[in-house]
Amino acid sequence: MFSRDTVARFQNLETPFYYYDLNVLDQTLMSCKAASEKFAFHVHYALKANFNEQILKAIQKSGFGADCVSGNEVKKAIEIGFDPGKVVFAGVGKSDREINEALDNNIYCFNVESVQELGVINELALKQGKQARVAIRINPNVDAHTHQYITTGLEENKFGVNQWELPACVEELKRCSNLELIGIHFHVGSQITNLDVFKSLCLKVNELNTWFLERGFDLKVLNVGGGLGVDYHHPDENAVNDFMSFFEIYDRFLERRTGQEVHFELGRALVAQCGSLISRILYVKNGLKKNFLVLDAGMTELMRPALYQAYHKIENITADSANSIVSYDVVGPICESTDCFGKEVELPESKRGDIIAIRSAGAYGEVMASGYNLRERVRSVYS
Template sequence: MFDPALINRFHNLETPFYFYDLHQLKTTLKACSDAAFKHHFQVHYAMKANFNPRVLDTIRDFGFGADCVSGNEVKAALEHGFKAEKIVFAGVGKSDKEINMALDRDIFCFNAESVQELQVINDLASAKNKIANIAIRINPNVDAHTHHFITTGLEENKFGINTWELGSVIQKLRECPNLLFLGIHFHVGSQINDLEVFRNLCLKVNEMQLWFQEEGFTVKILNVGGGLGVDYHQPDENNIADFADYFKVFADYLQVNKAQEVHFELGRALVAQCASLISRVLYVKNGIKKNFLILDAGMTELIRPMLYQAYHQIENLSGDQRAGSEEEFMVGQQPAADSNEPATNYDVVGPICESTDCFRTDVALPESKRGDLIAIRTAGAYGEVMASGYNLRDRVQSFYTE
């Protein structure tokens, strides 16, 4: 992914920054679009994964819809040209202000997550003399077998409406004349690599849509969420998720009639592999038990490892150059005396005044030096969007290639 010419360009840029490979993004989007089109599935991009302007514009150009979880995400989707009729608004805590804005913009659908929310949307829509399209987010109690911080489909999670509440949902829908029921919505979690989880979800969706039909409600939309995982350990070998097998599970196990639409809300699988966080080594601290690489990027730029204990591949780009041919070295760099010298284990940490500010421990890297460029891979999802200004840090910048 990082050829010598690109690394040389990196050396002229102020770090840390996010590097976006827009060619990789477009290749991924095409793979997803082609696989979904085969089954007539519709995909909404989950904007919370990454709302970098260039990323949003690229996804819009492929014709995807937008899955939003805040009023400002709805605004951003509209500002970047996503069509209102392809925008869905999810989220367990929509404010009155956000709901009113979305009603004014005539978005496609609200994914409602509680009985009380149904009443609030109805009342606000009534005040505007509007009808709000509604999908009911159901908590299917399906275990995604991922980190408990990113599991959303169990009964102990805050998301969605539990199955034992569905009787109250039906009653509320019948009482609310300004709500138009479109369908049902599910999302069981994130970074799911076991396709059996999605098969189990299909069985639950089939059960739930039959229940609504028996209650006299036409289910037009089956929104099965997203959650497809990516390969954080081998980002070059597996740089595109297996969209074909993913969508085939739903084609094989989901019961769909000709009048229904199947919608997906994919985020991570579309954008994760298109970006890396590029940083520099500030200091090397060698000790008896530990060697530390202290970077100029930290948890303020990429918090996933600290928040979720998430793994990211870490590479020393300058060390790779030193281990290559002498013609590839930059001015002022010298080749390693022995390119076959054993790697050194480092704890790769950031500059933030928190002990948790550690990307990974015991990372085997070429012998590293102050000023070396470090790449933290597969950072396109939940990377830049979760950056903060803690410690009054400068906002992380972005760099792009086509």
């Protein structure tokens, strides 16, 4: 919901742009922090969701760690002020340069995604005369019941180590004197709204935690990843996630030995609802079977609907609410048929110049923006 003053402000700004409500962000961070601290859980923010500097500074000030999936994300996190001792580095294809730079910065842990990667990190750590802390990312083969493009924890996915490869990991770890195994790591997917998925994950983590103990590894960290979904259909009613219910699942079902830490890597759940993509209607095209609203924002500004048919609530925030309701396909200006934000969206009758808000765009929005069609880079505005 946007106030009159906010809408009036938008009308005086050039579109498109991302609008970030920093009050919503602060409320979300406070809620997550309070819930995680109740159970002594550790939260790392997943930079891939949004690396806007204003957003990162707010998250860093809240005391969270950083979950990175590229060397530049590691570099950015440390530049912003995240404690290197709270930075973890995941990714199925870490380059030698990225690993060396992470070693230079003495990050907390590498989340390792293959047997071969263990040997590579060991070799590079040896050359630097360092001991690298690692956690093995394991595919638990737990179905996240989410879109196939954002499922990551099945054996058919490219991420992590399959369970049948674990004996080979143990043998490699015994050979690698410059590695310290501190934990096991999991991430089953994104936008998970069925909390039973996380219960299933806990049961698998318990099994594997015991498996490693039986082989002489008393693990310090159980990193269960993230994946907590948000309510894209009701962004105002559910602006802040129910973090307490999420963490309670792990507190009830995850078996921890004395001194074991539980780590999370949350991204979308922290930032999605604070961001909206603000755009203007360029043209209204009325047809016999279809009506189109052509916006000045497109898939170059928000890729999610084109990439994996993602839903975002679309609002005309300047139309007269008394106008009759019309069904529109809301599309962008990019020369691709997939450049569509929503089909048959019911909105008040709209006209050229009206302002459209595409909600819950704070995660995987600005970070995926591109210069396709030589589009200018989308800018940001803050509350």
